[in-house]
Amino acid sequence: SAQPGQSPDYVYFDRNPAIFTEDAQVRAKGAQLKLENYYKITVDAAVERNTRRVEMERRLLEDVTTSDSRRNRQLAQLGKKESTFLRLKRTKIGLNDFKTVKVIGKGAFGEVRLVQKADTGRIYAMKLLRKTEMLKKDQLAHVRAERDVLAESNSAWVVQLFYSFQDPIYLYLVMEFLPGGDLMTMLIKYDTFSEDVTRFYIAECVLAIEAVHRMGFIHRDIKPDNILIDKDGHVKLSDFGLSTGFHKHHDSNYYQRLLESAKNSNSTKAASRNSVMVNSINLTVSKDQIATWKANRRKLAYSTVGTPDYIAPEIFLQKGYGKECDWWSLGAIAFECLVGYPPFCSESTHETYQKIMQWQQYLFFPDDVHLSAEAQNFVTRLITWAEQRLPVEEIKRHPFFFGVDWNTIRQIDSPFVPRLNSITDTSYFPTDEIDQVSEDASGDSTAADKDLAFLGYTFKRFSVSSHAF
Amino acid sequence: SPSPQQQPKPLYLCSPFVDAALVKGNFKTIVMLPKYVDIMEWVAVNVFDFYTNLNEFYGVITDVCTQQSCTTMSAGPTLSYTWINQDRKSVHLPAPTYIDYVMTWVQNLLDDENTFPTKSGQDFPPSFPSTIKHVYRQLLRVFAHIYHAHFHHLLHLRSEPHFNSLFAHFLAFGQEYDLLEVKDVKGGSSTVGIGALWERWREMGILEGTKQ
Numbered sequence: 001s002a003q004p005g006q007s008p009d010y011v012y013f014d015r016n017p018a019i020f021t022e023d024a025q026v027r028a029k030g031a032q033l034k035l036e037n038y039y040k041i042t043v044d045a046a047v048e049r050n051t052r053r054v055e056m057e058r059r060l061l062e063d064v065t066t067s068d069s070r071r072n073r074q075l076a077q078l079g080k081k082e083s084t085f086l087r088l089k090r091t092k093i094g095l096n097d098f099k100t101v102k103v104i105g106k107g108a109f110g111e112v113r114l115v116q117k118a119d120t121g122r123i124y125a126m127k128l129l130r131k132t133e134m135l136k137k138d139q140l141a142h143v144r145a146e147r148d149v150l151a152e153s154n155s156a157w158v159v160q161l162f163y164s165f166q167d168p169i170y171l172y173l174v175m176e177f178l179p180g181g182d183l184m185t186m187l188i189k190y191d192t193f194s195e196d197v198t199r200f201y202i203a204e205c206v207l208a209i210e211a212v213h214r215m216g217f218i219h220r221d222i223k224p225d226n227i228l229i230d231k232d233g234h235v236k237l238s239d240f241g242l243s244t245g246f247h248k249h250h251d252s253n254y255y256q257r258l259l260e261s262a263k264n265s266n267s268t269k270a271a272s273r274n275s276v277m278v279n280s281i282n283l284t285v286s287k288d289q290i291a292t293w294k295a296n297r298r299k300l301a302y303s304t305v306g307t308p309d310y311i312a313p314e315i316f317l318q319k320g321y322g323k324e325c326d327w328w329s330l331g332a333i334a335f336e337c338l339v340g341y342p343p344f345c346s347e348s349t350h351e352t353y354q355k356i357m358q359w360q361q362y363l364f365f366p367d368d369v370h371l372s373a374e375a376q377n378f379v380t381r382l383i384t385w386a387e388q389r390l391p392v393e394e395i396k397r398h399p400f401f402f403g404v405d406w407n408t409i410r411q412i413d414s415p416f417v418p419r420l421n422s423i424t425d426t427s428y429f430p431t432d433e434i435d436q437v438s439e440d441a442s443g444d445s446t447a448a449d450k451d452l453a454f455l456g457y458t459f460k461r462f463s464v465s466s467h468a469f
Numbered sequence: 470s471p472s473p474q475q476q477p478k479p480l481y482l483c484s485p486f487v488d489a490a491l492v493k494g495n496f497k498t499i500v501m502l503p504k505y506v507d508i509m510e511w512v513a514v515n516v517f518d519f520y521t522n523l524n525e526f527y528g529v530i531t532d533v534c535t536q537q538s539c540t541t542m543s544a545g546p547t548l549s550y551t552w553i554n555q556d557r558k559s560v561h562l563p564a565p566t567y568i569d570y571v572m573t574w575v576q577n578l579l580d581d582e583n584t585f586p587t588k589s590g591q592d593f594p595p596s597f598p599s600t601i602k603h604v605y606r607q608l609l610r611v612f613a614h615i616y617h618a619h620f621h622h623l624l625h626l627r628s629e630p631h632f633n634s635l636f637a638h639f640l641a642f643g644q645e646y647d648l649l650e651v652k653d654v655k656g657g658s659s660t661v662g663i664g665a666l667w668e669r670w671r672e673m674g675i676l677e678g679t680k681q
């Protein structure tokens with residue numbers, strides 16, 4: 001049966017997967033995917049481990065003051081860390097390894113808890129994401145890519161992820177706990193910030209966003225809820241679209257529906273020619289409106305719809321967007337810090353959306369708030385069409401940031417340093433507003449995981465500081 | 470040269486299946502002991518992964534590896550492995566029973582804090598190397614049975630590149646850490662099916678490690 005030119009061993013085999021049950025075929029595909037994932041991770045890990053070693057050897061060799069014995073000690077130390085990391089890979093980590101101290105946040109897809117790792121006593125923030133909700137949003141590719149970014153990042157501007165694991169119902173992210181709460185809570189408390197304070201937070205956000213962009217990632221959902229405050233009062237970004245990538249307002253269908261409802265309201269107008277329709281444009285936001293918005297602010301943060309207040313118009317248009325969209329969001333946040341509410345806040349998300357689409361008519365600085373010309377100009381250079389928005393180098397050079405030392409800002413004192421009584425102090429979280437009855441987590445983390453959609457989600461950080469142990 | 474009367478060549482030795490692979494090249498980079506790393510930890514995590522991955526593929530073919538289809542733990546035309554039972558007697562077992570015993574035994578070892586410690590500060594027992602050698606040998610038998618009795622099933626499921634790579638990695642690893650006994654693949658009087666595969670892959674150079 002061999003053809004010329006082919007090996008004499010050549011055989012034809014008539015493949016017929018149908019001799020297997022559907023279930024077995026699915027298992028086969030699963031085993032293949034898992035093995036592909038395994039080799040990808042294994043090769044990456046080998047490369048990274050090698051890089052760490054070469055880097056350390058190079059550093060030790062460059063430093064002529066290091067004695068041989070010290071050098072060897074340091075290399076042995078690295079080997080020990082790598083070995084511990086290998087051990088961690090064999091360790092099953094699950095919900096049972098953590099004790100919940102308190103529920104500190106509710107998000108669109110679950111909740112955030114303050115937890116303590118039972119064996120080490122270390123404190124973490126644990127985010128629970130409901131798998132069904134995420135699957136509904138149909139953005140699994142995003143979740144994987146984005147979790148990877150979070151997992152690989154070592155930036156001081158990004159919340160560190162230590163473990164992720166899953167059970168049949170939830171994905172779990174175990175991150176560093178940032179005891180200072182978030183910018184949304186601060187804004188609810190202080191209403192507005194002075195220009196100096198605003199400058200500090202916005203400048204830190206500029207560096208944080210820049211760091212995210214350098215990792216090749218666009219956040220797309222920067223808002224005060226995702227700007228967290230560490231124990232020294234400095235900023236870190238969370239939520240790399242991990243959940244927000246799944247947000248209804250990131251769901252293309254949701255955008256489509258919004259767009260259609262906007263179109264339809266025009267066509268009804270055209271159809272009912274006889275009726276007199278005045279499309280009034282409110283340049284001012286009424287005090288009532290602001291009050292309603294503020295009262296609903298936290299509720300909005302907990303809802304699955306989320307708030308579109310900080311989203312750039314090009315995202316709604318679905319014609320593609322670049323990293324500029326994050327600078328629009330920052331402009332909206334700067335506005336809110338200075339004025340007390342975001343520029344396009346309305347009573348309904350639909351109205352907010354329409355204002356954003358016609359931002360030229362709605363961007364308006366209220367008379368009763370005094371803003372410097374620099375601040376006002378800064379905001380308008382971000383809340384503008386993507387092509388005209390300032391790029392990061394020009395943002396940093398903008399007069400609003402006069403006096404900011406971009407290299408040392410994270411080392412200087414923050415205007416608000418959280419006062420904490422213990423490592424589990426949650427006074428910067430609205431825990432009494434949050435239903436403490438936590439989600440009913442199944443706790444069965446050892447159950448065979450058949451959810452291929454979430455393959456490769458389970459993660460353990462190689463931690464140079466050995467914080468993971 | 471083979472006479473036509475001989476058994477037809479097993480499919481896993483035939484082209485194009487013999488060199489179907491998910492992982493191309495040789496396994497040196499992922500088999501070699503990383504510098505400064507504790508060899509026990511390295512072997513432990515790798516054996517852990519081999520077990521997990523093999524278990525995954527065995528799970529795929531459990532429907533076709535039954536008491537009826539595989540009455541013995543066969544691994545070649547004239548070879549079936551025997552299990553040493555509680556009375557220290559060698560007994561023939563149907564392959565699914567044999568494999569279930571192996572997998573349960575290994576799983577229990579992996580879960581046993583005294584054999585595979587996971588807590589920090591807990592050392593591996595002095596018997597660890599010999600335990601690992603046993604584990605390796607039994608897992609090798611599971612591979613051998615699957616190749617001998619179920620390779621065509623893997624072909625139907627298009628899993629041969631994956632399974633080949635897993636096995637080649639397993640062999641390369643065993644060679645590197647002296648877990649692989651040549652007699653276990655070459656056999657004595659009765660040839661192990663996978664022995665020929667091992668040789669083919671060695672000739673092809675994909676099993677090359679730091680030692681050979």
Ligand SMILES: Nc1ncnc2c1ncn2[C@@H]1O[C@H](COP(=O)(O)OP(=O)(O)OP(=O)(O)O)[C@@H](O)[C@H]1O
Pocket residue numbers: 104105106107108109110112125127159175176177178179181182225226228238239243244247301306429
């Ligand atoms: N690492 C952390 N440390 C301390 N608090 C945190 C941490 N992560 C999240 N939180 C708190 O939990 C709240 C909700 O978290 P997060 O915003 O990540 O949830 P979410 O489900 O992704 O919601 P959304 O997508 O609307 O932001 C945050 O606003 C913050 O108050």
